[in-house]
Amino acid sequence: MTTQEWRFTAKDIASKPDLFLSGHRACAGCGPASVLRLIMKATRGPTIVTEATGCMEVVSSIYPYTSWAVPWLHTAFENAAANASGIDAALKAMRKKGKVKQEHIDIIAIAGDGGTFDIGLQALSGAVERGHDFLFVLYDNEAYMNTGIQRSGGTPTGAATTTTPAGLVIPGKLEKKKPITEIMLAHDMEYVATASPYYWKDMLTKVRKGLEVNGPAFLHIFAPCPRGWRCEPSKAIEYSKLAVESCVFPIWEAVNGKRQLSTPSKLIALAPQKKKPVKDYLAGQGRFRHLFTPQNKHVLDEMQRLTDEHWERLLQKCEPSS
Amino acid sequence: MEKQAKQETIALNGDEAVAFAVKQCDVDVVAAYPITPQTIIVEKFSEYVANGEVQTEFVCTESEHSAMTACLAASATGARTFTASASAGLALMHEMLFVTSGCRAPVVMAIANRALSAPLNIHGDQSDSMAERDSGWIHIYVENAQEAYDSIIQAFKIAEDVDVSLPIIVGLDGFTVSHTLENVDVLSEDAVKQFVGERQLPNVLTHEGKTVPFKLDPDNPMTMGPIAFQNYYFEFKRQQEEGMKNALKRIQEVNTEYAKVTGRSYGNGLIDAYKLEDAEIAVVCVGSTSGTLKVIVDELRQEGVKAGLLRLRTFRPLPVEELRKALSNSTAVAVMDKSMSFGGFGGAVFTEVRHALYDDKKHPFIVNYIYGLGGRDYSPRELRTIFEELTNIARTRHVESQIHYLGLRE
């Protein structure tokens, strides 16, 4: 079944049994938990999941309990993609000898921004270069949340984390967010995309597209963490919408390098007046609270400037809308 | 009496012998990264793959850490896996060695033992694998290319035993064994396949309430590699120790079974005692230096000296009983170490052997000779001085110095 044929309604998805089960120990209102539960609805058959150390791994596999209804492997922090490589190689080898019953098994490697942007980048790059057949899902909550909200390469400029606190001299993280999807695009992959859980239909379609690629695929999913972002526990999905509306996290997909904005971002490109100011997205997030002071206004302005710049650059890189 | 299998003599160096054995063992996945002096293993194996001589998936990972990860994940999927490394590569895998053992994956790894940096040194000593002795891997050290070939084949059988289910390192001295050409008697591929058999999987209880083979299989989903808190972690470690205990037995069994097929056995698989029964002075050695030491022992015996040699083949699990029995009648023993444990009381092998003998009412004087670091060569004449010192100790019943550095320029 190709994605063109995969039409689904909310009822279809809601009727599918959860493969990421209730009873996990994520915080109330966890964005990544919502993301993981949803993406597992887009599986199309036998699936093996492998995960890097991180929030989602820890909350779903506290011995003796597991929240995974599919075969699942965790080994270490930096090697979700290397796990996927090993599983892929094993299945290929064993299938040749008639030792694998299933005709095809999808492999999904899941990691947070820690296990992708930083410590996980080497294994990811290597696995993609070798062309293993797997989908890499990055759930980006923009800091090393599981160890206590420390900054990562995915932490945006201006954010306060425990290792980039908003201090008297330095107002949070000074460096820019690492352009992980640009890096993955440069690997010449068949499918690279970004998604946001508010737009769950788009997100599920992208997961399915990634699974259908015969080779590596990369999906960067925005996953707000109310605990680490210090906002209301009910706001994770709302922030995932605001991030797209303010162009802080535009959503698009690139098939064989040809990039197209997805509908929610496309609507803003077509009607720029709809683009919300970055301030609207930052408000209510404790990690950006220090930016709403006179002495840090320049950082706020810088963030708007960076967002605008990236957005303009993205528009130039995208294929003209059909 | 089982008939021995037909064997053919071919010229192979240690690395080639390893690759040849792997070729015959029906390995599913080899994930490896090259590092001197192991490179010939991966290069030779690549040739087999390119020529269609094996059905193995060969994954050229981007680092040794990923190589071990890929082997572990492949093993978790039910595949038979192999890798090889040395020195810095093995050190880079350090984290994953503990994980692989904790996940009870029977990965077989050849280590072409080489010095660790800094300074950079590509030559042979045993510091790389000695530094991993706590990681929960079985360690077998070979004397020559023949034994490297034989031990790789045995390794799969030892590691994959469901009561063992632990990964295994087969150590061969860098350059001395890895790059030295020898006549190696090899079995036919059929004979090896018959000896090693198919990989058997232990059974585990999954969250679905089913007891099924331990592998990633969508038909029987299971969760591997969880987080275990204070209330369970300790129990899993104890289980690994049980695997080690079972390995002591299994290594001996496999050694005996292999002897029936090939006519070759290495002591009892754990230790190889040479002229030790009535030895007054003895040397304990790990690896290829044993070859030279045997010649010296023979010379000394000719001269009327009751000398002996204990080659410690299996370092993990440590064959405590065998060590006690073999060495208790000697008066003076020198333990050789091709590695150092800075700030400790002697090298790893010295520490463990001495410790094993401590509780015996009668035990020999035991001294340590650290030698060969960074590939520092040693002559038979230098090695003889060890026996001279032991003779001195046995006579005077006095130890002048406990730790010696053989061949070091003071």
Add this chain to the structure above:
Amino acid sequence: MSREKSWKEISIAGVCSKSSVGFMTGDWKTYTPIRDLEKCTKCLTCVMFCPEGAIKWRPEMGDIEFDFSFCKGCGICANECPTKAITMKIEGE
């Protein structure tokens, strides 16, 4: 409550032996969602977003059902409901 098992009684390698659906996280909540049936259009938005999977679509009933044994009271359902049919109330009030 069962006692913890000995090392001889558990499977090797830490393979998990229980599904998390046996671990009720519902007692975590301070707030509980209350649905106004008249405003609810059964759009299933809340079912989609609940991180716990604690809101289930029951096709045989033609309605959704809250599983309070897993609901942590985060309020995402109330926040995202397009008709504001869900409000969060302190549990027990």
